[in-house]
Amino acid sequence: APWDKLPDAEVEQILDAKFAEGKYSNKGADGCLMCHKKSDDVMAIFKGVHGSTASSKSPMAGLQCEACHGPQGKHNKGGKEPMIQFGADAPIPAAKQNSVCLSCHQDGERMAWHSSTHNLEEVACASCHKVHVDKDPILDRVTEVAACTACHSRQKADMNKRSSHPLKWADMSCTDCHNPHGSMSEAALNQVSVNDNCYQCHAEKRGPFLWEHAPVTEDCSLCHNPHGSVNEGMLSNRAPQLCQQCHTNPHSGNSINGQPSVFTSGQSCLNCHSQIHGSNHPAGKALQR
Amino acid sequence: GGYSIQDANLDKVNTDKWSCKRCVVEYGAHGSVGVAAGTVDSDNERSANYFGAEDGAFGAFNSDLKYSAESGYGAALEARNLGMDNGEARLSAGHGDTWNLALEYGKLVTVKNDHAQSNYSVVGNGWVAGELQEQTLESERERYGAELSVGGEMWQTYANFRREDKSGLTKASIWGGTPTNVAKPVDSSTDTWEAGVKLQGERWFTQLAYLASSYDNKVDVLNFGAVPGAYQDAPDNDAYQVMANGYYSFGRTQVAGRVSSGEMTQDQDLLLVNNGLAGFDGKIETLDANLKLTSLVTSALRLTASVDYSERDNSSDILVTELALDPNSGNAAEYQAYDVDRTTYKLGASYRIARGYRVDLGYDRKEVTRSAQDREDTTDDAVWGRVRVTAFDAWDIALKGGFSSRDGSTYTVTGNNNDLMRRYNVADRDRSEVELRLSHTPLDRLTVDLSGYYALDDYDNSEVGLTEAEDYGFDATLAFQHTERFNTHLFFGKQWIFSEQSGSVSGPANWEAKVEDEFEHFGLGFTYSGLMAEKLVLGGDYVYADSNSDTTAGFSEYDGYFATSYNLNLYGAYAINPALSLRLDYRFERYEDADYAAVEQDTLSNLVTLGDLNSDYNAHMVMLSVNYKL
Numbered sequence: 001a002p003w004d005k006l007p008d009a010e011v012e013q014i015l016d017a018k019f020a021e022g023k024y025s026n027k028g029a030d031g032c033l034m035c036h037k038k039s040d041d042v043m044a045i046f047k048g049v050h051g052s053t054a055s056s057k058s059p060m061a062g063l064q065c066e067a068c069h070g071p072q073g074k075h076n077k078g079g080k081e082p083m084i085q086f087g088a089d090a091p092i093p094a095a096k097q098n099s100v101c102l103s104c105h106q107d108g109e110r111m112a113w114h115s116s117t118h119n120l121e122e123v124a125c126a127s128c129h130k131v132h133v134d135k136d137p138i139l140d141r142v143t144e145v146a147a148c149t150a151c152h153s154r155q156k157a158d159m160n161k162r163s164s165h166p167l168k169w170a171d172m173s174c175t176d177c178h179n180p181h182g183s184m185s186e187a188a189l190n191q192v193s194v195n196d197n198c199y200q201c202h203a204e205k206r207g208p209f210l211w212e213h214a215p216v217t218e219d220c221s222l223c224h225n226p227h228g229s230v231n232e233g234m235l236s237n238r239a240p241q242l243c244q245q246c247h248t249n250p251h252s253g254n255s256i257n258g259q260p261s262v263f264t265s266g267q268s269c270l271n272c273h274s275q276i277h278g279s280n281h282p283a284g285k286a287l288q289r
Numbered sequence: 290g291g292y293s294i295q296d297a298n299l300d301k302v303n304t305d306k307w308s309c310k311r312c313v314v315e316y317g318a319h320g321s322v323g324v325a326a327g328t329v330d331s332d333n334e335r336s337a338n339y340f341g342a343e344d345g346a347f348g349a350f351n352s353d354l355k356y357s358a359e360s361g362y363g364a365a366l367e368a369r370n371l372g373m374d375n376g377e378a379r380l381s382a383g384h385g386d387t388w389n390l391a392l393e394y395g396k397l398v399t400v401k402n403d404h405a406q407s408n409y410s411v412v413g414n415g416w417v418a419g420e421l422q423e424q425t426l427e428s429e430r431e432r433y434g435a436e437l438s439v440g441g442e443m444w445q446t447y448a449n450f451r452r453e454d455k456s457g458l459t460k461a462s463i464w465g466g467t468p469t470n471v472a473k474p475v476d477s478s479t480d481t482w483e484a485g486v487k488l489q490g491e492r493w494f495t496q497l498a499y500l501a502s503s504y505d506n507k508v509d510v511l512n513f514g515a516v517p518g519a520y521q522d523a524p525d526n527d528a529y530q531v532m533a534n535g536y537y538s539f540g541r542t543q544v545a546g547r548v549s550s551g552e553m554t555q556d557q558d559l560l561l562v563n564n565g566l567a568g569f570d571g572k573i574e575t576l577d578a579n580l581k582l583t584s585l586v587t588s589a590l591r592l593t594a595s596v597d598y599s600e601r602d603n604s605s606d607i608l609v610t611e612l613a614l615d616p617n618s619g620n621a622a623e624y625q626a627y628d629v630d631r632t633t634y635k636l637g638a639s640y641r642i643a644r645g646y647r648v649d650l651g652y653d654r655k656e657v658t659r660s661a662q663d664r665e666d667t668t669d670d671a672v673w674g675r676v677r678v679t680a681f682d683a684w685d686i687a688l689k690g691g692f693s694s695r696d697g698s699t700y701t702v703t704g705n706n707n708d709l710m711r712r713y714n715v716a717d718r719d720r721s722e723v724e725l726r727l728s729h730t731p732l733d734r735l736t737v738d739l740s741g742y743y744a745l746d747d748y749d750n751s752e753v754g755l756t757e758a759e760d761y762g763f764d765a766t767l768a769f770q771h772t773e774r775f776n777t778h779l780f781f782g783k784q785w786i787f788s789e790q791s792g793s794v795s796g797p798a799n800w801e802a803k804v805e806d807e808f809e810h811f812g813l814g815f816t817y818s819g820l821m822a823e824k825l826v827l828g829g830d831y832v833y834a835d836s837n838s839d840t841t842a843g844f845s846e847y848d849g850y851f852a853t854s855y856n857l858n859l860y861g862a863y864a865i866n867p868a869l870s871l872r873l874d875y876r877f878e879r880y881e882d883a884d885y886a887a888v889e890q891d892t893l894s895n896l897v898t899l900g901d902l903n904s905d906y907n908a909h910m911v912m913l914s915v916n917y918k919l
Contacts, residue, residue, distance in 0.1 A: 030307070030311045046314045064309065071297075084292055111534065111536040114545070115583045154764065169375070184545065192551075204506060210559070214659075217573075217629070218627075247710075249705040255792060255800030265898060266897075272468050289464055289521055
């Protein structure tokens with residue numbers, strides 16, 4: 001665009017002034033499309049909800065193109081004056097771009113946006129979302145996992161480890177557990193607590209059991225790394241070492257060498273203490289049945 | 290300071306001549322629908338996790354269909370790999386502004402191992418001994434859901450229901466006599482309901498929601514041969530939460546809050562074993578509340594603050610007729626109710642020094658109170674800071690560092706653990722971490738992302754228990770758009786996780802164990818489009834991953850524990866005409882793992898295992914898809 005050579009700050013200043021002045025066009029979208037209808041990318045807006053005129057909440061049913069791209073001003077006089085642009089490479093700060101989207105999308109899903117990591121990291125909505133399309137690709141779970149892991153590279157590594165949730169082939173997606181727009185819970189989780197999140201699919205661990213294992217009731221992530229691990233069961237360490245990090249009584253406190261034995265082979269400590277998440281057997285205090 | 294509709298200057302807007310004649314809104318049906326058929330050649334069903342199908346032929350239905358009418362009504366049918374082991378579909382219909390209805394279905398099969406060996410299989414309500422046979426440890430989850438929402442200009446109500454049926458076989462073990470590893474049946478259903486009402490204005494939002502979940506396990510108490518009640522599977526349970534939340538924007542300042550109150554209950558009849566425990570009504574009451582505040586104090590300074598409170602109150606009732614004894618120690622088996630209260634405070638500031646230079650600073654404090662554990666109170670204090678520089682063309686650089694320290698009230702060792710034992714989740718701990726992220730775009734068509742990280746957990750006051758953990762590594766990604774039609778991407782990374790622990794039955798540590806985990810992965814992908822007069826697209830992806838863990842305890846080194854995988858997907862998509870296209874996929878998996886614990890059934894006289902569970906296989910899949918575009 002002609003304003004690409006201007007410093008970002010200057011473009012922002014012009015847009016601020018244009019926005020305050022509020023000089024909207026005489027013809028709305030019809031005026032814009034006189035030039036822009038040649039672009040398939042522009043016209044693709046009419047395939048999706050943002051281009052629908054049937055919904056009263058759609059921008060096309062309101063201020064049309066200028067609802068998002070700001071008042072036209074003198075842009076139609078030779079196309080040299082900038083309009084509001086979106087995306088990671090756009091000249092205006094993410095917060096200002098996002099204020100446009102949040103005009104309509106300030107709902108339950110995004111109520112914690114302002115305190116979310118993505119907002120504080122200045123991620124633009126348009127870095128992940130596309131509006132000028134039939135269907136926003138990020139809403140497809142295959143593209144979603146790829147998009148998230150483009151930045152979250154450690155989680156990408158984790159999902160390729162020996163054990164992980166089935167994110168690698170997109171049979172699960174990041175948004176099954178997290179809300180990328182932030183949430184009222186820690187780590188932007190969808191549910192109230194870490195454990196509530198796990199119980200969504202692992203309700204059998206919820207109990208309450210007659211005999212509880214204290215760390216299990218407190219936080220699943222004390223023993224498991226939900227993003228993946230080099231150990232089976234997404235365990236941060238494996239038995240017997242993991243168990244010995246908390247239990248050193250006369251039965252469990254001895255050094256266990258690597259030779260095949262009832263302590264190291266099969267299911268290790270869980271050969272006997274198989275109900276490690278809690279037991280409901282009256283004689284199950286030691287989590288053995 | 291933004292461009293929101295609410296802040297727009299609409300005084301001069303005159304829409305009299307706005308007709309949208311050039312708007313080409315597409316009504317009617319559009320999208321695509323397709324069928325696929327293929328075959329898998331594999332002698333290890335674990336490959337189904339990648340292929341979504343087991344050895345032999347398979348078929349699938351795919352759809353991305355949408356219908357929209359000028360009146361605002363619409364419908365959609367989305368399906369991915371429906372008919373395969375891992376597939377799903379969603380049918381939705383509604384009128385954008387007023388009501389929407391959706392039905393969904395999904396299936397997910399996870400194969401852990403297809404060659405577990407056992408003499409025991411479950412017949413009726415117990416394991417029965419028989420011939421040694423191979424069993425497949427796998428789970429199948431099948432979910433059905435329905436969603437309904439009805440709304441107006443400023444309000445919306447919704448109700449969702451989901452059922453997930455889970456079946457299959459999983460690893461378990463029978464205690465007593467000779468511990469015996471067995472395959473345990475899984476057969477359960479979880480129902481989830483959610484309903485609520487949302488209200489919103491230009492600068493506020495509020496919601497009242499009810500969430501409930503009910504777990505129904507068809508597997509109850511299992512006998513083991515002649516031993517009655519050898520294994521008690523997870524009891525049925527119920528849970529609900531009532532939640533209220535809200536948000537308000539004062540312009541430059543936003544505040545959001547939530548209160549959630551819930552219960553988790555379980556009252557399954559106890560097995561009668563005449564040890565004095567006659568009844569149990571499990572009940573956990575939970576209360577969670579939080580408040581988050583952000584304020585753009587000036588255009589360069591943003592302040593954030595939050596407080597989160599969470600309470601788990603165990604108010605279960607237990608009916609004890611006489612003192613029960615612990616089967617191992619002979620001590621009284623006293624019921625223990627665990628309560629946990631947690632409060633987290635966070636303060637943060639983000640300051641823009643100049644355009645393209647930003648500094649973030651934060652302080653977090655977490656206070657936890659636990660009952661019936663080694664330590665009643667723990668406190669975590671953390672400070673962190675970050676510098677991000679985006680001022681240079683083609684560079685985005687961020688350096689983050691943090692330090693946190695946990696301590697707490699007097700440590701009292703419970704049970705008959707070593708007095709010097711410090712459990713890692715409540716022990717004193719100092720954590721230091723640093724992370725560097727670089728993103729560089731040397732050419733318009735080339736992006737290079739690099740990240741490196743290091744973290745050290747030091748349990749300085751733990752003489753026995755976990756004493757130190759280290760985690761460091763790097764990741765690199767290159768994305769190269771060679772031409773308009775040809776692009777490639779490449780990634781690789783490596784990670785090291787080390788942990789050290791000390792042990793002793795009593796007195797100072799007399800043994801140490803060290804675990805060294807290493808992980809590396811590498812991936813390469815390409816797409817080439819526009820071939821054969823814009824009719825052919827070729828693409829491919831290759832991922833290599835290797836997980837390895839070495840354990841040394843005392844002077845003894847454990848045997849191998851690793852998993853190595855190679856996955857390849859090559860495809861070609863050919864457009865016969867603008868509507869009809871064909872796609873041929875070839876997938877390959879090479880997988881090998883080893884685990885020192887997976888020993889043959891008869892290796893040990895005092896343990897019956899499920900045999901050698903290690904895998905080593907090559908598997909192939911070919912799939913042809915036909916896609917029709919409406």
